[in-house]
Amino acid sequence: MHSVLFQRLARKGVRALAGTSTVTALKPATLHAKHARFIASAKPKSSSSDREEEFISEDVEHVEDEEAPSTRSVVVDEDATWGQRALECAQQVLSANDDLSLYAFRAVVNTKTVDIRLDKLSDTYGSPTLDEIGAFSRDFNERFEAMVGEEEAGSIEVEVSSPGATRQVRIPEELERFRGLPMEIATAQEPDVRVMVFNGFVEGDSGDSTWMYADVKANRSLNKGRGLNKKAREAVFVLRAEDITDCHLHIDL
Helix, strand or coil: CHHHHHHHHHHCCCEECCCCCCCCCCCCCCCCEECCCCCCCCCCCCCCCCEECCCCCCEEEEECCCCCCCCCEEEEECCCHHHHHHHHHHHHHHCCCCCEEEEEEEEECCCCEEEEEEEECCCCCCCCCHHHHHHHHHHHHHHHHHHHCHHHHHCCEEEEECCCCCCECCCCCCCCCCCCCEEEEEECCCCCCEEEEEEEECCCCCCCEEEEECCCHHHHCCCCCCCCCHHHHHCCEEECHHHEEEEEECCCC
16 A cells, blocks of 8 residues: 555655655645735634635736736736835835734735735734734825825725735745644645645755645545544655645634
């Protein structure tokens, strides 16, 4: 059985570490993404199984319409000069706070909206409190109004929120930060989402990372409703960073 399973995992781009136990066939349920508006939210207590669309802040990208941008980008519409000013205001506010950073930013000219997501570095899930979101919003609004004028600022809808319960995890930069938390991962070889826990990096400069199955309902449901058996709990797998195409935190419901 071990050799059969190793062959199955190898076909999917997953390698089991030598000397570790392997697993019976477990395949977690796939969670599907959907579009969602940004709303003010603190640390989530519950969440639907549908994932909010997320944007991660890095480089400024110009787009011509309000279609959702790719992840890992700050997005400002080409014609939204006020969007660049809003980004500057957000960065100014955050420069005085060592615990909050810009997770995502989007300014869309067609709808005259600014969507901002804040990342709290000291929180397990990166979720700022409602008080912190409110304080940021007040400071941002004052600066933005002073920069573009009261009339222009009043015509633009600004929404501030946390990254969301199922935030995207950047590979490999944020793996250590979220070590121990269940994550939904997909690979180039196996696009179906599996819920796993990051276990560390392989020694050396390969960038390979080790993972274990998360003991969550999404995995139990495909094991006749029971918890993971000993072999499944102890199985360790190696994934190459470049093979991981998607990685989000998982909320067990």
